[in-house]
Amino acid sequence: MEKALVKSLYRNTEDFIGKEVILSGxxxxxxxxxxxxxxxxxxxxxxxxxxxxxxxxxxxxxxxxKASISSSLIVKGKVVESQGKGQTFEIQATDVEIxxxxxxxxxxxxxxxxxxxxxxxxxxxPRTNTFNAVFRVRSVLAxxxxxxxxxxxxVYVHTPIIxxxxxxxxxxxxxxxxxxxxxxxxxxxxxxxxxxxxxxxETNLTVSGQLNVETYxxxxxxxxxxxPTFRAENSNTSRHANEFWMIEPEIxxxxxxxxxxxxxxxIKFIIKHVMDExxxxxxxxxxxxxxxxxxxxxxxxxxxxxRVTYTEAIEILENCGKKFExxxxxxxxxxxxxxxxxxxxxxxxxxxxxxxxxxxxAFYMKLxxxxxxxxxxxxxxxxxxxxxxxxxxxxxxxxxEDKIKKEGMDLEDYDFYLDLRKYGSFPHSGxxxxxERMMMYITGMTNIRDVIPFPRTPKNAQY
Amino acid sequence: MEKALVKSLYRNTEDFIGKEVILSGxxxxxxxxxxxxxxxxxxxxxxxxxxxxxxxxxxxxxxxxKASISSSLIVKGKVVESQGKGQTFEIQATDVEIxxxxxxxxxxxxxxxxxxxxxxxxxxxPRTNTFNAVFRVRSVLAxxxxxxxxxxxxVYVHTPIIxxxxxxxxxxxxxxxxxxxxxxxxxxxxxxxxxxxxxxxETNLTVSGQLNVETYxxxxxxxxxxxPTFRAENSNTSRHANEFWMIEPEIxxxxxxxxxxxxxxxIKFIIKHVMDExxxxxxxxxxxxxxxxxxxxxxxxxxxxxRVTYTEAIEILENCGKKFExxxxxxxxxxxxxxxxxxxxxxxxxxxxxxxxxxxxAFYMKLxxxxxxxxxxxxxxxxxxxxxxxxxxxxxxxxxEDKIKKEGMDLEDYDFYLDLRKYGSFPHSGxxxxxERMMMYITGMTNIRDVIPFPRTPKNAQY
Numbered sequence: 001m002e003k004a005l006v007k008s009l010y011r012n013t014e015d016f017i018g019k020e021v022i023l024s025g026x027x028x029x030x031x032x033x034x035x036x037x038x039x040x041x042x043x044x045x046x047x048x049x050x051x052x053x054x055x056x057x058x059x060x061x062x063x064x065x066k067a068s069i070s071s072s073l074i075v076k077g078k079v080v081e082s083q084g085k086g087q088t089f090e091i092q093a094t095d096v097e098i099x100x101x102x103x104x105x106x107x108x109x110x111x112x113x114x115x116x117x118x119x120x121x122x123x124x125x126p127r128t129n130t131f132n133a134v135f136r137v138r139s140v141l142a143x144x145x146x147x148x149x150x151x152x153x154x155v156y157v158h159t160p161i162i163x164x165x166x167x168x169x170x171x172x173x174x175x176x177x178x179x180x181x182x183x184x185x186x187x188x189x190x191x192x193x194x195x196x197x198x199x200x201x202e203t204n205l206t207v208s209g210q211l212n213v214e215t216y217x218x219x220x221x222x223x224x225x226x227x228p229t230f231r232a233e234n235s236n237t238s239r240h241a242n243e244f245w246m247i248e249p250e251i252x253x254x255x256x257x258x259x260x261x262x263x264x265x266x267i268k269f270i271i272k273h274v275m276d277e278x279x280x281x282x283x284x285x286x287x288x289x290x291x292x293x294x295x296x297x298x299x300x301x302x303x304x305x306x307r308v309t310y311t312e313a314i315e316i317l318e319n320c321g322k323k324f325e326x327x328x329x330x331x332x333x334x335x336x337x338x339x340x341x342x343x344x345x346x347x348x349x350x351x352x353x354x355x356x357x358x359x360x361x362a363f364y365m366k367l368x369x370x371x372x373x374x375x376x377x378x379x380x381x382x383x384x385x386x387x388x389x390x391x392x393x394x395x396x397x398x399x400x401e402d403k404i405k406k407e408g409m410d411l412e413d414y415d416f417y418l419d420l421r422k423y424g425s426f427p428h429s430g431x432x433x434x435x436e437r438m439m440m441y442i443t444g445m446t447n448i449r450d451v452i453p454f455p456r457t458p459k460n461a462q463y
Numbered sequence: 464m465e466k467a468l469v470k471s472l473y474r475n476t477e478d479f480i481g482k483e484v485i486l487s488g489x490x491x492x493x494x495x496x497x498x499x500x501x502x503x504x505x506x507x508x509x510x511x512x513x514x515x516x517x518x519x520x521x522x523x524x525x526x527x528x529k530a531s532i533s534s535s536l537i538v539k540g541k542v543v544e545s546q547g548k549g550q551t552f553e554i555q556a557t558d559v560e561i562x563x564x565x566x567x568x569x570x571x572x573x574x575x576x577x578x579x580x581x582x583x584x585x586x587x588x589p590r591t592n593t594f595n596a597v598f599r600v601r602s603v604l605a606x607x608x609x610x611x612x613x614x615x616x617x618v619y620v621h622t623p624i625i626x627x628x629x630x631x632x633x634x635x636x637x638x639x640x641x642x643x644x645x646x647x648x649x650x651x652x653x654x655x656x657x658x659x660x661x662x663x664x665e666t667n668l669t670v671s672g673q674l675n676v677e678t679y680x681x682x683x684x685x686x687x688x689x690x691p692t693f694r695a696e697n698s699n700t701s702r703h704a705n706e707f708w709m710i711e712p713e714i715x716x717x718x719x720x721x722x723x724x725x726x727x728x729x730i731k732f733i734i735k736h737v738m739d740e741x742x743x744x745x746x747x748x749x750x751x752x753x754x755x756x757x758x759x760x761x762x763x764x765x766x767x768x769x770r771v772t773y774t775e776a777i778e779i780l781e782n783c784g785k786k787f788e789x790x791x792x793x794x795x796x797x798x799x800x801x802x803x804x805x806x807x808x809x810x811x812x813x814x815x816x817x818x819x820x821x822x823x824x825a826f827y828m829k830l831x832x833x834x835x836x837x838x839x840x841x842x843x844x845x846x847x848x849x850x851x852x853x854x855x856x857x858x859x860x861x862x863x864e865d866k867i868k869k870e871g872m873d874l875e876d877y878d879f880y881l882d883l884r885k886y887g888s889f890p891h892s893g894x895x896x897x898x899e900r901m902m903m904y905i906t907g908m909t910n911i912r913d914v915i916p917f918p919r920t921p922k923n924a925q926y
């Protein structure tokens with residue numbers, strides 16, 4: 001008798017019909033009558049469970065009949081074609097061992113629970129249908145990203161999590177320290193003596209690996225990071241988490257056009273991969289989480305993404321006859337309502353907006369010849385808005401130094417970054433994709449807390 | 464004329480012979496004579512560079528002749544069979560554009576540099592042969608790990624980096640805070656008021672995702688983490704870094720035997736994958752970094768790993784006639800000299816040592832029936848010692864509660880962990896693999912600082 005996984009039973013049913021197998025897993029549902037009963041057994045390998053039929057031929061029939069939800073079982077039995085509705089095969093049990101009878105206080109009895117409630121028991125929620133689907137897709141999506149980049153010759157770079165660099169800029173940071181807060185060392189002037197901290201200076205959690213990964217781009221041509229990033233923003237919204245994962249590719253000798261092609265190819269590849277690998281989960285989301293999800297994803301797969309410059313986009317918005325809360329004018333940062341209009345109503349598909357005014361974009365983006373705009377790109381997608389943000393990088397040493405100074409930043413802090421423009425500067429581009437944002441897009445889940453196994457948000461770092 | 468990558472030229476030379484291509488990359492070496500010259504161009508896609516021949520037919524022959532090391536070039540030319548030694552093909556340039564002439568202060572001129580020196584310029588060192596090989600292998604090894612687990616049906620779980628859990632135990636931790644150190648909030652009693660910190664309590668950087676990932680094991684059966692972990696140990700050795708990546712698989716309904724099988728399969732898979740994908744790099748390490756590396760790796764691939772209990776291992780050591788610095792006696796923690804004797808001299812291959820005395824292992828390891836030993840396993844490998852550490856987990860609620868209390872820890876802190884033993888407890892096992900340790904084993908590099916892109920060590924967090 002061979003051990004089998006529920007996934008194999010579903011994927012290769014015919015090979016198993018008539019065979020005896022050993023299954024192990026957890027009891028999801030039970031219906032017991034006088035002489036026989038049905039158990040839905042889930043073994044974790046697959047979104048669906050398998051039906052186990054047991055009867056009074058089993059010595060411990062009474063004990064089995066009283067087994068509680070989530071009890072762990074080891075089942076021996078024969079795989080047979082099922083007469084019942086809802087499944088094509090089932091297991092006729094010849095032996096059911098209750099490895100451990102679950103405590104009756106198990107919080108996930110068979111009734112509906114709110115997502116809010118389930119967040120309170122984040123260690124148990126992956127056992128529910130919704131979160132089982134979410135977190136299996138999370139795993140498959142993460143792998144799809146690696147697969148895409150690795151098969152295209154990209155080198156994966158682990159950029160540092162603890163950063164001693166002053167130049168990441170973007171947003172509030174978490175401080176990392178081993179100083180004894182009850183007995184802080186001080187300098188003669190009474191300031192905190194950060195020299196005595198673990199790394200000999202102030203350190204923080206990274207907000208982006210981009211500047212680091214650019215240095216590897218100069219050695220490996222095409223590179224990417226995929227790791228956790230942190231923002232100490234005190235925002236309690238459904239779209240903000242303080243710890244999230246980000247993907248940041250960077251390509252050498254590639255301009256903004258190549259960057260957009262890469263982004264389009266990547267988005268299509270990872271969506272297709274998840275749809276191919278997780279059909280049951282996607283179908284579940286389509287039915288219970290976001291009606292029309294599959295159409296939405298197919299629309300992305302089957303269309304060439306649009307391309308429009310910021311200047312053209314402003315014209316479209318100004319002439320569309322629609323009233324926006326935030327008035328449209330060249331120079332403004334596009335608001336969510338503008339982004340959604342462009343992708344949902346005008347283009348009706350994902351669209352890259354390029355060449356933004358330099359004032360509203362980061363210092364490292366390449367200045368266009370017009371002196372007013374930079375080679376930035378944002379990808380806007382129907383139903384979510386911005387999903388990718390990137391640019392061609394400024395590779396001219398003088399222009400870059402000038403921009404750093406104008407921002408009031410210290411050239412010395414950027415020594416290593418400027419070296420790339422001294423020792424064989426090269427056109428290069430890259431972008432950032434928020435992993436959780438992509439997760440929300442693919443699953444239809446609307447709260448970022450529900451796509452992260454153990455989310456970190458203000459005043460909340462359980463587990 | 465089509466853009467080509469150096470890697471393609473090497474892997475599919477015949478397809479390119481006679482064709483015109485556009486290459487872009489960096490000048491690694493140049494030899495110029497009166498009427499012609501040779502450039503070694505590396506484009507980042509491959510460990511090796513390609514030879515470009517240029518001559519006075521090019522308008523800017525003089526300029527090219529004076530191009531400096533690391534200058535970025537865009538080369539057009541014909542792929543031809545090479546007459547010269549050392550390469551089978553070369554490029555006859557029809558056009559060489561110097562995109563940027565590298566500053567002559569470029570620190571990586573063509574001479575040998577010490578690893579110590581190169582650590583000071585971590586942003587440039589991947590451009591050297593050694594570090595180019597190291598960090599391409601790092602990328603391929605990381606992918607091999609994902610590939611192994613994903614193809615075997617494991618679910619990848621992102622366990623949290625910032626942890627609010629008090630129960631990780633192992634070793635000193637880095638504190639994560641947004642409190643203003645110059646103006647710390649205090650309680651009535653004068654203590655630091657951690658309630659006012661960002662997450663409403665004290666938080667730290669994770670030292671292990673194991674306890675978190677066990678909760679997902681109960682939902683997905685076979686799971687793994689692969690992420691950064693942190694130890695605030697003030698150890699300045701060649702084997703310690705404060706930030707490193709760890710792989711932690713966990714299998715449901717799998718005992719210690721299944722755990723060892725998984726470990727052995729994984730080690731063999733990832734070594735083979737790297738040897739297949741990076742033959743040039745492995746050959747380089749074998750020649751210049753660790754003589755005999757390839758034999759060492761083949762020895763791992765071609766042997767079944769040994770299995771021995773701790774008690775048997777102690778007997779072997781007591782009876783081997785060898786003098787050890789640390790005397791051998793049942794109950795001791797095995798020292799490096801003992802581990803190396805076992806794997807290098809006695810077994811001459813990797814060996815699992817199992818069933819250690821409970822006193823020297825963690826509280827969560829499953830107690831054997833003898834009441835003295837636990838179902839732990841360490842994998843010892845020739846040339847490096849311990850490379851994997853794992854165990855079957857205690858799944859009996861009473862025994863686990865008892866052990867937590869005996870350790871003087873607080874049961875409440877382990878609520879979520881104990882829930883796994885209440886609601887369908889199941890036999891399960893797992894282990895931890897230090898990613899950098901595996902990197903050192905596969906490359907032969909002997910300092911952990913040289914296998915991490917931007918290493919974090921005491922008093923050092925550059926970039």
